[in-house]
Amino acid sequence: MSTTESAIGVERSAPTLGLRAALSLLAHPLIVLTLCDGALPAAAFFALSYLVCVAHARLRPKWPRASFALAAATLTAAALLLRDSARLLGFADIGLAAPSGLRFVGLSYAYLRAVHALDCEKWSLRRYLRYFFFAPTFFSGPILAPGAHDTNLTGRASSHIAEGAARCVSGLVRITAAQVLLSLIPLENRLAARASFASWPLPLLWLGLFGSGIWLYLNFSGFTEIYIGVSRMCGVRAPENFDNPFAAATITAFWQRWHITLGDWLRGHVYDPVSRRLIAAPRHGMLVASLCAPIVTMVACGAWHALSVSYVAWGLWHGACLGLHAAWTRWATPRLTAGVRGHAAYRAAAWTLTHAAVAASWVLFLPASGDIGAVARLHMLCIAFGSGG
Amino acid sequence: MGATVNEIEDVRAILHGVLGDDRLEGVAADIALLKSGLLTSIELVSVSLELERRGARPVLGGGVAPGAISLDTLAAALQGRVEARAADETLTQTPLLQGLRGALRRPWLFALSALAGLLVCDRLVTVAIEQHAAGAYAAFLEGGKRLYPFAGGWSQDDFRFAVDHHAVRTRRSPSQRLTLFLGDSGTIGSFVAPDDSLVAQMEAGLQQRGERVNVANLAWFGRLTAKDLMLLELVWDLPFDTVVFTLGEDHFSRSKVDMWLSRYRHVSVNLPLYEAFLQRIPQAERGPFQALGARLAQTDVRHLGPLRRWGFAHLAAFHYGPFLQRVVQATLAPEWLAAREREAMAQRCTTAGQTGTLADGIDLDDIDAEQIAILRSTIRLLQRRNVRVVLYVEPRGPAEWLRDLATRKQAADIAREIGRDTGATVVDLSRALQGGAFLDTTAHYTAAANRVLGASLASALCPGDSP
Numbered sequence: 001m002s003t004t005e006s007a008i009g010v011e012r013s014a015p016t017l018g019l020r021a022a023l024s025l026l027a028h029p030l031i032v033l034t035l036c037d038g039a040l041p042a043a044a045f046f047a048l049s050y051l052v053c054v055a056h057a058r059l060r061p062k063w064p065r066a067s068f069a070l071a072a073a074t075l076t077a078a079a080l081l082l083r084d085s086a087r088l089l090g091f092a093d094i095g096l097a098a099p100s101g102l103r104f105v106g107l108s109y110a111y112l113r114a115v116h117a118l119d120c121e122k123w124s125l126r127r128y129l130r131y132f133f134f135a136p137t138f139f140s141g142p143i144l145a146p147g148a149h150d151t152n153l154t155g156r157a158s159s160h161i162a163e164g165a166a167r168c169v170s171g172l173v174r175i176t177a178a179q180v181l182l183s184l185i186p187l188e189n190r191l192a193a194r195a196s197f198a199s200w201p202l203p204l205l206w207l208g209l210f211g212s213g214i215w216l217y218l219n220f221s222g223f224t225e226i227y228i229g230v231s232r233m234c235g236v237r238a239p240e241n242f243d244n245p246f247a248a249a250t251i252t253a254f255w256q257r258w259h260i261t262l263g264d265w266l267r268g269h270v271y272d273p274v275s276r277r278l279i280a281a282p283r284h285g286m287l288v289a290s291l292c293a294p295i296v297t298m299v300a301c302g303a304w305h306a307l308s309v310s311y312v313a314w315g316l317w318h319g320a321c322l323g324l325h326a327a328w329t330r331w332a333t334p335r336l337t338a339g340v341r342g343h344a345a346y347r348a349a350a351w352t353l354t355h356a357a358v359a360a361s362w363v364l365f366l367p368a369s370g371d372i373g374a375v376a377r378l379h380m381l382c383i384a385f386g387s388g389g
Numbered sequence: 390m391g392a393t394v395n396e397i398e399d400v401r402a403i404l405h406g407v408l409g410d411d412r413l414e415g416v417a418a419d420i421a422l423l424k425s426g427l428l429t430s431i432e433l434v435s436v437s438l439e440l441e442r443r444g445a446r447p448v449l450g451g452g453v454a455p456g457a458i459s460l461d462t463l464a465a466a467l468q469g470r471v472e473a474r475a476a477d478e479t480l481t482q483t484p485l486l487q488g489l490r491g492a493l494r495r496p497w498l499f500a501l502s503a504l505a506g507l508l509v510c511d512r513l514v515t516v517a518i519e520q521h522a523a524g525a526y527a528a529f530l531e532g533g534k535r536l537y538p539f540a541g542g543w544s545q546d547d548f549r550f551a552v553d554h555h556a557v558r559t560r561r562s563p564s565q566r567l568t569l570f571l572g573d574s575g576t577i578g579s580f581v582a583p584d585d586s587l588v589a590q591m592e593a594g595l596q597q598r599g600e601r602v603n604v605a606n607l608a609w610f611g612r613l614t615a616k617d618l619m620l621l622e623l624v625w626d627l628p629f630d631t632v633v634f635t636l637g638e639d640h641f642s643r644s645k646v647d648m649w650l651s652r653y654r655h656v657s658v659n660l661p662l663y664e665a666f667l668q669r670i671p672q673a674e675r676g677p678f679q680a681l682g683a684r685l686a687q688t689d690v691r692h693l694g695p696l697r698r699w700g701f702a703h704l705a706a707f708h709y710g711p712f713l714q715r716v717v718q719a720t721l722a723p724e725w726l727a728a729r730e731r732e733a734m735a736q737r738c739t740t741a742g743q744t745g746t747l748a749d750g751i752d753l754d755d756i757d758a759e760q761i762a763i764l765r766s767t768i769r770l771l772q773r774r775n776v777r778v779v780l781y782v783e784p785r786g787p788a789e790w791l792r793d794l795a796t797r798k799q800a801a802d803i804a805r806e807i808g809r810d811t812g813a814t815v816v817d818l819s820r821a822l823q824g825g826a827f828l829d830t831t832a833h834y835t836a837a838a839n840r841v842l843g844a845s846l847a848s849a850l851c852p853g854d855s856p
Contacts, residue, residue, distance in 0.1 A: 165499075180714075180717065243424070243456075249426070250426055252423075252426065252429055252430065253424065253425075253426050256423050256424050256455075256456050257424070260456060263455075263456075264455055264456070267430065267455050268455075271430060271434075272434060272437075275430075275431055275434045276434060276438065279431075279434065279435065279438065286431070286435070289431055289434070290429075290431045293430075293431065293434075294430070294431075322430075325429070326429045326430070326431050326432075329429045329432075330429070330431075330432070334409075334410050334412075
């Protein structure tokens, strides 16, 4: 179903309206971006994405696929140009690309929302402005689809504020816990990683890598809780972004519980179209799709984080793991008896293997160094049992 | 509207055909198929294609999150119904959230209670540390030999608080002459014991030469002259007779100064000290100081300086946070989990046996004339007090890595020019160390390297009195 202007219309109570207005004024992303020299690229990307949405809405009735492809390609090229080009080409001081964490993150998420917006049939400038710059979720997940943004919460405003505040407090608790964990983990930065790999015993190193994932989860989900809480106070139900990912016993289940809205976006815009094409291949379509579609999707996911060898390698790793799991589920699992599949040892082994694979991947993801040679050596050291420590 | 039993059975039959097995037999209609691991993503695509071939509307989209797809939603798609599911409320029903939600029915009361609780905790921490754990805190600060323990991770940001706990304030011998040594993370002796820092080694070298001198290690991480002036302001009342400034290329590079200003909040949070120091400079020479002050003030806004200064002024947690963090992570944590940064750091000499290249010097158009003018004025101010000024040019990296570029100017050249104009002593040790003398980066030195640097400095300060 496409979301249209008519979806807005539920009466919003005065307190949430007031809160949203105050937030829009005081914490408007453009104000925050101005403080970190990122307002110009954000405004440029906003203008371009609005024009692309309008053009796509006009062209879609005649050429739906070509129009979507052209619009998505334009947005991707613009986001890459604004976010990565200066860094990759080595001129970091042109003003458009001064490295600033907030700006990078903001632009990356703005890109996802802009592609989501292509699913809508009609945008007014005012509605697109509100959707694009919705303050609570501008800089990070959850990634709001237009439908979720337009669907206002009904009921008493005080209950939304209480629920939102509860989410914010829960988020603060998680962030505090993450801060406590921060200096215990080996992947806080490249230097810490190098120090840990040089001196930690192997079992502790694996525990540290797992702890790094816990830290990232607490930190990211903590902020997400706050964003969801503030959204709720503003009368918008932002989707959940995490669902206890460390309970997942397979890599596929992990990605359905971790950064859920990004996973859904990737599924809708990369995985689904790619796998449909591959399945249709005349020979071994299913096998090729099982192995290749996750790799393409996760490489795109890595490149979305940043266009660097490290992130792309991280995406390849996860894509390969997902492909292997899909193949295992299709061809090996049915050959196992129900007794084996349900046995506690089988489940424990699945859980351990899943989280070892995830933990190992943080070596590529968290230091985010670009020093791929050093990181790869560390990675090899970690994975090769017995050679570390 | 939920699907009927017949609709569910139809979908089950289709899935059986696509998947080739009976794994969905007996599975409840509302079970999320992907999340429970019953279907993989590629299987969902196959199922979607088969359903669409039979006239169903697209399974994905229409408000159904992929994680929520069940037999129910597939049956709805097959029948052409749109069955958008609300956001998964079960995710929000944790006991913690339910309790919080209950407490937040009276939000003002909750906020006030939380605030009061935090303030009481803060006061209790103050009383506990200052009255019952003062010894432990002094031990944490290594007896006040440095402004913070061995790595920047354990530093709080308030210079005044740090200086008040430094030996220069708490147990200075009045019979000894006092030398102040200002500098960065290399000078302070990051990751080595306080007696292995180059400052302590210089003091030992001077004392071996018969000098009755105490050298105060007033270094703090970051290569900024502004930070040194803030620390100088705090000890201006002390009877020091020598000041050593640590200098490197970053001190004279406009881009690097901007980088340090934006990166480190301890510089902007102590802005009032800079403004106080400015008052000591003659009116005619204040221009460059005011220009740098404007850059600092701009950074202060970005770093929420006023808010953080309020925190430092009123809350103990701001000052004692690193101590408490260290108690948890290094003292209370079991041995196998405890933070071991000094030991870990001692095991790694990243430059040993490695090859690398460092372009020595600063681009001519990047030289920050403000910084040079500020340093000259400060030296003249100190000399009016009869204080000897030493400009120590710190090691840039392993000497064999350095590569001269004719188009760039080196920190040692600038220091020598300043020395010629002002009479300050210049000690150039920028190429004094080889590979293997550095720890995690080329900014931090091993204990052995600090001994070399300390001895060189002592010998430069007392050239005729070798021990």
